[in-house]
Each structure stands twice: as structure tokens, then as C-alpha cells.
Amino acid sequence: NAGVMQNPRHLVRRRGQEARLRCSPMKGHSHVYWYRQLPEEGLKFMVYLQKENIIDESGMPKERFSAEFPKEGPSILRIQQVVRGDSAAYFCASSPSTGGAVGYTFGSGTRLTVV
Amino acid sequence: DQQVKQNSPSLSVQEGRISILNCDYTNSMFDYFLWYKKYPAEGPTFLISISSIKDKNEDGRFTVFLNKSAKHLSLHIVPSQPGDSAVYFCAASALGNQFYFGTGTSLTVIP
Numbered sequence: 494n495a496g497v498m499q500n501p502r503h504l505v506r507r508r509g510q511e512a513r514l515r516c517s518p519m520k521g522h523s524h525v526y527w528y529r530q531l532p533e534e535g536l537k538f539m540v541y542l543q544k545e546n547i548i549d550e551s552g553m554p555k556e557r558f559s560a561e562f563p564k565e566g567p568s569i570l571r572i573q574q575v576v577r578g579d580s581a582a583y584f585c586a587s588s589p590s591t592g593g594a595v596g597y598t599f600g601s602g603t604r605l606t607v608v
Numbered sequence: 609d610q611q612v613k614q615n616s617p618s619l620s621v622q623e624g625r626i627s628i629l630n631c632d633y634t635n636s637m638f639d640y641f642l643w644y645k646k647y648p649a650e651g652p653t654f655l656i657s658i659s660s661i662k663d664k665n666e667d668g669r670f671t672v673f674l675n676k677s678a679k680h681l682s683l684h685i686v687p688s689q690p691g692d693s694a695v696y697f698c699a700a701s702a703l704g705n706q707f708y709f710g711t712g713t714s715l716t717v718i719p
């Protein structure tokens with residue numbers, strides 16, 4: 494009964510490169526959420542997706558960031574032309590429905606370092 | 609705009625004593641609240657929740673209290689154990705939408 498799987502665990506990118514972060518939700522979960530934790534800060538909501546649909550992207554920066562959750566395969570958070578300020582821990586969470594009684598199940602995160 | 613606030617970044621408690629972690633929120637539409645626990649290099653794990661129709665929920669050593677009029681919730685851990693040392697996040701949502709998280713409180717339980 495695998496939990497939420499995120500990979501890679503650590504990702505180093507040079508400024509200007511692209512970063513791709515992957516998230517496989519728990520089996521049976523169709524809702525995926527991406528959160529970002531900057532150093533010394535809490536978890537900031539970025540985007541909420543269901544299969545093939547973006548439900549809420551109010552927390553996504555307007556430029557360079559995109560997310561998808563295709564019919565087949567993991568959810569992908571893509572950051573183009575990374576900058577130093579993108580360095581953070583990115584957490585993916587999944588739920589069988591809209592959170593509710595059990596909230597989310599989180600993955601272990603991807604730590605992005607931009608050099 | 610931080611809708612969920614944890615004003616104490618850290619807390620130290622002696623083993624066996626009570627730990628009280630506090631959380632305030634601003635959005636009166638929030639109707640569901642959770643506490644998550646996070647160890648370094650791991651994702652947050654769900655600890656306990658409470659809906660707005662209740663003012664208390666208890667699960668073993670963990671109790672969450674909700675004061676809707678004050679827009680305040682707290683997590684009590686009794687008795688505190690060294691393994692409880694972690695960062696604790698409170699989170700709130702409205703009508704089943706996405707959760708807003710506080711900035712976390714780092715709890716250290718001293719043996």
C-alpha cells in the first residue's frame with residue numbers, strides 16, 4: 494500500500510534550466526495538491542488538480558510554473574527558467590475526495606536547489 | 609495574506625508535561641481544521657482533525673480544541689514524549705476546498 498510517491502527527492506538545477514517534479518498519488522486517490530515550503534515558512538498552496546483538470550491554481554505564480562495530472566501517469570509540476578528564489582521543498586498531497594475527514598496524505602517532498 | 613497563523617515558531621516542554629500548540633485563523637468560512645506533524649526530510653503526516661460543529665476532539669494523547677468565536681484552535685499533547693519532537697502545522701479549509709496551512713511550531717520535548 495504505497496503512499497504518495499514523489500521523485501526525485503533532491504533536484505539541483507542551474508539558473509535558467511527547467512525543473513520537473515513528479516507525484517504519484519496514493520492508489521484510489523484522484524485529487525492531487527501541490528504545496529511549496531520556502532525556508533523558514535509554512536506550506537503554501539500552489540495548485541489543486543483532478544485527473545486531466547486543474548481545479549484551483551490560485552497559488553501558482555503567473556509565469557514559469559505549470560502543472561498537469563494526465564489521465565495516465567503521475568502529476569507533474571514544471572518550473573521553467575528556474576531562479577534562485579524557486580529553491581524550496583515542494584510537497585505533493587493526494588486525497589480520495591476533497592480532503593474532508595482525513596485531510597491529505599503527503600509525499601516526502603522534492604527539495605529543489607537552484608544554483 | 610496569512611489566513612492561518614501560528615505565532616509561536618518554537619516550544620520546549622519537559623517529557624511528561626503538557627504541550628499546547630496554538631493556531632489562529634481569520635476566515636470565518638473555515639469549517640474544517642487539521643493538525644499535521646512533520647519530521648525533518650519527510651512530508652507532513654495527518655495527526656488529528658476537528659469540524660466546526662465540534663469544540664473538542666480527542667485521540668489518545670492528542671486533543672484539539674476549537675473556539676470559533678475567537679477563531680482559535682489549539683492542540684494539547686499529554687503526556688509529551690521525546691518522539692513528539694517535530695514541527696506541527698495547523699491547517700484549515702472552507703467547504704472542502706484546499707487547505708491553508710500555518711507556518712508551523714517546532715516542538716522539542718526534553719527527556
